[in-house]
Amino acid sequence: MNTPLLQFTHRGIYCAPAKVYLDPWKPVDKAIISHGHADHSRWGHKSYITHHKNVPIVKHRLGDVNITGKAWGETFTINGVTFSLHPAGHIIGSSQIRVAHKGEVWVFTGDYKLEDDGLATPYESIKCHTFITECTFGLPAFLWTPQKEVFTDINQWWAENKANGQTSVLFGYSLGKAQRLLKHLDPSIGKIYTHGAVENMTAVLRPLATFPQTELITRDTKKEDIKGNMVIAPPSAHGSTWIRKMTPFVTASASGWMAFRGARRRRAIDKGFVLSDHCDWPDLLKAIKNTGAEKIICTHGYTDIFSKYLRELGYDARTEQTQYGEEEGPVSLEEGNTELTGEHANQ
């Protein structure tokens, strides 16, 4: 049997003919990176290839690494294997990685969603033979409502809190979710304050998109000024001493996990908004169908359950162990992103 075009090794997804890794979790010579979240773009590789828009994110997180930016659909060949990056719609600069060799096409999604969030370049369906997909929310219990409705709810919540003299503290991961929230909050309700981690990451992304004005909360920020306004912070800020400055406040989290009442109650958060940067159940099935692929490999999420269902639908589907995402549960509210390095140490 021929060696498959992409193999799952202890270092990451490996393309042997090209000697290149996709989103490796151990240091390698050459890595193609799908997007900037910590579980996909890691330290220590000798060279990085990623989309142009992801370059500043990776540099912000990992420092001055040896990195090359590519455009959407731009093909590049390494040892005879053709690679190209295509929008994944997950966060700004997130790509699917297409790998073609001797007539065989594989696509690795990294993380993705089909809904246009108005910020990330919208997902583009790529035909392939083998589709390597995440399935973070690969259960029929996950069905998202359109983001327009969710943001109507979020803005309404903010306005109500303001009317009650309370500050709204909204938790979202500092890369991706925080900017998506920012983009769609209604600045006519009040001012938007930020936690340092959110402010820094947003500053990196401001050249790539337009965001409303934000104000960083510092030691000098006056308590009275914050009252009734919006504060965006990473989930790790919940329960910290930092947050006391916002008193009186109410908390909310925006995440796909908020679909479960238990997940919200466990975190002792007042309000949960179901807003995810991953596919829900119908979108996963739709994406897979549209690729035309017969072979499906599930990398992270509810992989066992999801791949079993795909087999019942007639796909040749299996699971491969990777180090993407947390395990299958909402251990943190990060939607599968393990790390909050340096964001809010030891809170």
Next chain:
Amino acid sequence: MKQFATLIKTLDSTNKTTKKVEALANYFARAKDADKVWTIAILSHRRPPRPVNTTLLREWAAELANIPLWLFEESYHIVGDLAETIALVVPAGETSSEKSLTVFLEEMIALKPKEEADKKAYLFENWRQLNYYERFVFTKLITGGFRIGVSQKLMTRALSKATGIDEDVLAYKLMGNWDPNTISFQDLVLEEKESDYLSKPYPFYLAYAVEGEVEDLGAVSNWSFEHKWDGIRCQVIIRNDELFVWSRGEELVTDKYPEFQKFVGPIPNGTVLDGELLPYVNGELGTFNDLQTRIGRKTVSKNLLVKTPVILKAYDVLEWKGKDIRTKTFVERRKILEQLFRTIPVISGGAEQDRTEQLPLLLSERMEFKSWEEVAQERNRAREMRSEGLMLKRKDSPYQVGRKKGDWWKWKVDPLTIDAVLTYAMRGHGRRSNLFTDYTFALWQENNEGKKELVTFAKAYSGLTDKEFKEVDAWIKKNTLERFGPVRSVTPHHVFEIAFEGIAFSKRHKSGVATRFPRILRWRKDKKIEEANGLEDLKALISPSPQSTPQKEEEAKNTKE
């Protein structure tokens, strides 16, 4: 329904008790009377019987969601709540129902005797139409068990806020046996009626555990002591030649304990006793494990009555000659109780007694001590006395309502502990859904070939911090050996120190031992599994008693076969 679903949504959207009370009080101020009665009933666990069994619910939900049943089951294991799973997987309806909560409940009651096809049509119609929250609430009403972080106490407080009626009075009114289908809000809450009070118990006075040092409670001479009996806390009411037995869970359990019917007559009408219901086998107190055989049964066989009779160990009297005497001091109330005991034929010790003339009643002996050291010594005798420790009651205290600090304290003996190996894990429910937090533990035992193997002995799901649970959860997911539905077997690797209150031989358990209130005391990361205890170590903790030695167990088994 819209109003009730909005209430549940509001309760769900806050983590603060004051906000919850406010939302409930607003609801009680605005809702229709019939809906209010049903809301009180639901929040105090008086739901109507389930009209459709859960097997059918699961099949039908899977059918409507167009997914295989196994996939529905997997989703349910992860979501952790059946109604929530159904509300999530069936295609979203968008409409809101104008029908009231009462109408829905009446429909559900009417649904129970109907044909399966009618039931299915009813469910499909509502699942298809209702929006997410109404669909969730609707299904929750059908599955029952409305636990949404609102205790009865919290609900009572809100009702008090909305009606202006004193909270304690309300707690008293809402107790007991009332049918939401027939009672009006006026009758249940607003109206004062003497005849209604015939079966009604008083709210139990509950003790807190001693904090810090007992010496801080002041002069030992101010205190009266009793053993803390390990049975079921009960109020026994004799009024108008009728008997009512209430458990602490405010459940009327009169029918489960027919031996207490003997109280009617010898004990004068207008008497309410507070005490502990205990098994009394062969002339002495049994263990909680003995009692287990009685708790679940609604009808009691003659055989069981002979095998495991129960008695009431009385410690207080709340009503005497038809008068509420809770404001009298503890010592005064005890004088009345002890006087009563002198006038009635209660149990006397010894196995060979003919008990036909005796009432199944014992006095919880009152003790006084000269020093706190003496108290501590008595506490050390707890296991020997078949008690959980001591009760400390201030001599001049009234009988209060609910859990109040100051006058009554419980001072339990330190728990027994053993080091055991984690062998199975299951996902939790509610706020712990999707996390592996329910664990099974095992101890070493030599098998027939002289090899050591692990034998399951207890389940525990409390005692770790959220952070530790997360850590164990992540480990379990990486070290799963096999899956059995929601349960996973894991590589034996971690040792935990398990604490428990009591222990007895048991035929119902694989290990041959039953532990009471097992919980995790510590994660012993310093120990290897080889260092965990053996089943023999556990058995050695069982205090000797005539009816629970292994020998007797063996004999009992033999005679049975």
